[in-house]
Amino acid sequence: QKEVEQNSGPLSVPEGAIASLNCTYSDRGSQSFFWYRQYSGKSPELIMFIYSNGDKEDGRFTAQLNKASQYVSLLIRDSQPSDSATYLCAVGEYGNKLVFGAGTILRVKS
């Protein structure tokens, strides 16, 4: 059974700071990695995906992947109170399925 581990938090950062969210996974053969954001009482929504080692940037978000270390992270620059949510790391597996971590709660304080 694949495992995806995240620090549950909460991670508290001041407004304007960089938030760094981390995720490790157990299956060395995993190829696709996703970050979903989930506001309280709402459904998850995809914010980033990454397949290749290195960094991928999209606006204020940067996903970083290191397959050798089995580590994927999400950086949020210029954090805003509206970024306060739970961030779920997910790893793709055979059959178009995803294995989710438990999520990290992010709180951005104004």
Added chain:
Amino acid sequence: NAGVTQTPKFRILKIGQSMTLQCTQDMNHNYMYWYRQDPGMGLKLIYYSVGAGITDKGEVPNGYNVSRSTTEDFPLRLELAAPSQTSVYFCASSYSEGSYNEQFFGPGTRLTVL
């Protein structure tokens, strides 16, 4: 497009009762999924389907059943509700297997079993 819709939004069941959670998508996605999310936990896959007439078990299938008679609909059946099935249930869909398999989620059904 409405995307993925789920009914009901909320439901309270008594132990031993049965119910069906409805899920419909209008994006012509062939893959559909049912997850449950317990408080403070990630999503656990219950069942999934790769197309009409084809379903398979996920990580936590016990106590649930599914069917997929059309591309659009993927209902989840609870036969004998137990308190352990108190959870939020999300249905999701995605287009196809491949390198980009974003899953789109419905709004969820919050189920309480007393």
